[in-house]
Amino acid sequence: MNFTTRFAPSPTGPLHLGHAYSALLAHDRARAAGGRFLLRIDDLDQSRARDQWERQIYDDLAWLGIEWDGPVRRQSDHFGAYTDTLDQLRRRGLTFECQCTRRDIENAANAPQEGVPEFGPDGRIYPGTCRALSLSPDAATCTRLNMSRASASALPAKFTETGPLNSGTHNLAQDDLLSSIGDVVLSRRNMAASYHLSVVLDDAATGVTHVIRGTDLFESTRIHVLLQHIFGLPTPVYYHHDLIRDDAGKRLAKRDDARAIAKFRDEGATPKDIRRMVGL
DSSP: OEEEEOOOSSSSSBBHHHHHHHHHHHHHHHHHOOOOEEEEEOOOTTTTHHHHHHHHHHHHHHTOOOOOOOEEEGGOHHHHHHHHHHHHHTTTTTTTEEOOOOHHHHHHTTSSSSSSSSSEEEEOOEEEEEESSSSGGOOOOOOOHHHHHHHHHSSEEEEEEOOOSOOEEOOHHHHHHHEEESOOEEETTTSOOHHHHHHHHHHHHOOOOOEEEEGGTTTTHHHHHHHHHHHHHHOOEEEEEOOOOTTSSSSHHHGGGGGOOOOOOOOOHHHHHHHHHOOO
């Protein structure tokens, strides 16, 4: 099998050691397999994306010795494709428009059913308030996937996980998708697509065969595989790696400037030092 993977950071802050680990791991595995390593800029959120952070991504990766194949794909160049695909889902009756705010969803969840999970990979599980309404996109705050209809149309589906945790074949089950994920957001009024929709379309458009990312996204994989089956797209092989954490065991975030790659570089660290810090 051809091996094509990618690294897809958002230009909303400095890359930290966790990003370095993910990028180096994906790059190393692609080169070892004689495959391709792609770079994508996930700039869906134009309110937070900044040109200086995008430039620093290129500088940080080049300093680490990471070379990508082909041109960089920027999500902001493909908003039209996301919108067209969303319209296709609407015509198939697999979405609904939602006007609920986060507070509305919180209030509806004040009396959860015993034994039913409250949170899934997309946050608090949506209670279905607007599912039976017929709202227009102009009157809605977001568009959601109708999980009941979508899963009925796409299953059976499965994916292969090759990472250090949960390795093996995973089959998607409709009951699980309904109870532990629910009607996920596919786009918002001020955003052409959600992460879930865009990542599926981007990976397919660039021929990604192996997705390498952190374990924090493992649960989201069921959403992505379902969408792949809805669209008739191939399902990549997945590898969800451990997260790099701080001394207190907390996962790193972009606000952790003390762990920023650029800061280590300015203080005299070498790319070999970074590899040692992240265990590569």
